[in-house]
Amino acid sequence: MGDILFLGHRVPYPPNRGDKIRGYHVLRYLSERARVHLVAFADDPRDLGGADGLAAITADPTIVWRSGSRVRSAAEAIVRGEPMSLTAFRNDAVRRAVEKVLAEHPIDTIYVFSSQMAQYLPNNPRKRVIMDFVDMDAAKFEAYAEGSRGPMRWVLQREARLLLRHDRGIAETAHASLFVSAAEAAMFADRTGLTDVHAVENGIDTVMFDPAASFTPADLPAPAIVFTGQMDYRPNIEAVCWFAETILPLIRRRHPDARFAIVGRAPTDAVRALATRAGVIVTGEVPDVRGWLAAASVVVAPLKLARGVQNKVLEAMAMARPVVTSHAAAEGIDHAGTIRTGETAAQIAAAVIAVLDDPIAAARMGRDARAQVQQRYSWAARLAPLDALCGFAPTARAVVG
Secondary structure, three states: OOEEEEEEOOOOOOOOOHHHHHHHHHHHHHHOOOOEEEEEEEOOHHHHHHHHHHOOOOOOOEEEEOOOOHHHHHHHHHHHOOOHHHHOOOOHHHHHHHHHHHHHOOEEEEEEEOHHHHHHOOOOOOOEEEEEEEOOHHHHHHHHHHOOOHHHHHHHHHHHHHHHHHHHHHHHHOOEEEEOOHHHHHHHHHHHOOOOEEEOOOOOOOOOOOOOOOOOOOOOOOOEEEEEOOOOOHHHHHHHHHHHHHHHHHHHHHOOOOEEEEEOOOOOHHHHHHHHOOOEEEEEOOOOHHHHHHOOOEEEEOOOOOOOOOHHHHHHHHOOOOEEEEHHHHOOOOOOOOOEEEOOHHHHHHHHHHHHHOHHHHHHHHHHHHHHHHHHOOHHHHHOOHHHHHOOOOOOOOOOO
């Protein structure tokens, strides 16, 4: 088994948001079986120091600041007839770093995390290529387009069409294409006609996300409803706005003291404005999300648009919290009936009210949810299919340094 080159659209450290969490655990899993070289972008100044945190699991991490202009990227995409998702991640320094790793190390496998990074594959790799799409982003842009009008609708439809064409081309040449859930994998296979498509699901660290672990609980009086996530991400923004403006008022008719805490970094102006509404709290970034989950009477994930497996839901389940989600947010998770779901505002409100009305049943629901993720969603179990896909020997281990 030779070395592995891991290409990441975002440096997977610290593992504090969905894509970085998956990236980190995949990287760590690979590093236990082979020597791994990382080339990745950083889009947060704090992540430029990510190499220090990855030193134990990567041989020589290269992190490049992603500083390109969005306007310039969009113009380049239109001129070249390419998806903007690609031109936004085009960078000469990254290309040189990839070429250097390939020239200096015995790379056997290239693990591409997110399709934006596939543009850095050599023209004729002659190596095993594992393409981890994570989610089917083309479908995400199609959904965005359905909710848009005018020029933006055309832009999003164009992006969906070109990105699907690009992703199919990459998948045709890759050794295997991975998605975070069986539903995403099936959708991609159906849309492209390809067969070498696999689901490699996300897991959860149930030692860290454990209600018995050491952390500081948030000061949040009951009844408390909590949402966690990156708050400049469009599906999260839409979810909390819908909940605060439409669903929370229905809940407060029965539980007038109920508070809705929106917990996550980089809240947009639209999200911050929700704090002016009765019963709504917007925290911004917090040092440890576990304290807020532990303080929750119920955790909600009312996403109208959700792709793959929602880490926020797995984290809440692992913390033994009762969880209420939209159907879309629960779709990729084998929850075995341990969470409640709804589609309309009235259905989600009713589910939350049922949890708040019966604390004993809610506690039982939380315990069952934790037991489910302990049994079903350990990272080792979820990533085990990588052994065969990457050609690992059963006892292979590597020392990085």
